[in-house]
Amino acid sequence: MKELVKIHLHHFFGFRFLLIVFISMFIQNAIYFIMAREAYDNLIYFQTSFPITKIIATLLATFCFGFYFNIDHDSYAYLILPSLISRKKYLFSKMLVFYSFFLCYIVVSLLSFLIAGYFMQPRFYWMDSYILFFHLFHVTLIYGLYTTLFFHFIKNPFVMIFVFFLFIIGNNFTIQSKNKIVSVFLFLFPNGELYFESFFLLFLYDIWLIILLIGVILFIYKKIDIQI
Numbered sequence: 393m394k395e396l397v398k399i400h401l402h403h404f405f406g407f408r409f410l411l412i413v414f415i416s417m418f419i420q421n422a423i424y425f426i427m428a429r430e431a432y433d434n435l436i437y438f439q440t441s442f443p444i445t446k447i448i449a450t451l452l453a454t455f456c457f458g459f460y461f462n463i464d465h466d467s468y469a470y471l472i473l474p475s476l477i478s479r480k481k482y483l484f485s486k487m488l489v490f491y492s493f494f495l496c497y498i499v500v501s502l503l504s505f506l507i508a509g510y511f512m513q514p515r516f517y518w519m520d521s522y523i524l525f526f527h528l529f530h531v532t533l534i535y536g537l538y539t540t541l542f543f544h545f546i547k548n549p550f551v552m553i554f555v556f557f558l559f560i561i562g563n564n565f566t567i568q569s570k571n572k573i574v575s576v577f578l579f580l581f582p583n584g585e586l587y588f589e590s591f592f593l594l595f596l597y598d599i600w601l602i603i604l605l606i607g608v609i610l611f612i613y614k615k616i617d618i619q620i
Contacts, residue, residue, distance in 0.1 A: 396485040404460055404489065412455070413497070416448050421504045428512035437513050438505075438521055443563070445501055445525075446584045449532045450559050452497070456490060457536035458543060458552035483613050487606065491533065498529040523591055524584065530598035531584050535559055537605035538581075544612050559583065 423444050431437035502525040509516040539555045546554075562583035565574045578585075580601075
């Protein structure tokens with residue numbers, strides 16, 4: 393597993409990928425400092441900056457999962473899969489790399505949010521923003537996994553745009569909606585809001601959906617021949 397992770401890291405984190413991450417983080421941090429300085433209080437600071445974080449993080453996730461899980465960019469798997477390594481283990485290790493990356497990305501985003509608020513917002517105080525950031529971490533993985541899943545059926549780069557569009561649609565709804573169709577949609581395509589008041593139930597919901605998507609992807613992945 394350790395060797396697989398090293399191979400994935402070497403393949404993924406090239407100049408282009410790191411440049412995209414740097415630009416994303418730079419824009420995000422700039423927004424934090426601007427919003428923290430301009431917002432009247434801490435709540436407004438959070439309400440204006442967190443939605444931007446959701447958009448940037450989800451867009452980055454759909455791009456990463458869509459681009460690096462695309463079969464066209466998976467040719468290096470030929471150097472690995474003919475050995476005793478199973479495709480299941482190969483894909484799981486690949487997801488583990490992105491899971492760890494986005495965990496670090498969200499943690500850095502939270503720290504940047506707190507630092508900007510502490511230095512630039514006179515009325516800043518500690519709030520439970522970490523819960524929403526933690527939920528956002530799972531939301532980014534969920535949309536990334538959706539991108540990977542849809543890529544198996546629609547082998548087109550526009551899948552990334554489609555999945556991101558689903559996220560944008562979800563952000564126009566609210567979990568308080570009494571419309572059953574909207575409720576089901578947000579249950580499958582979360583928009584970053586707290587679907588449950590209980591943090592424990594929210595965690596279980598996130599993990600359930602992630603495990604479900606990973607299970608479906610692993611099942612499909614085993615049956616698809618990787619082509620160069």
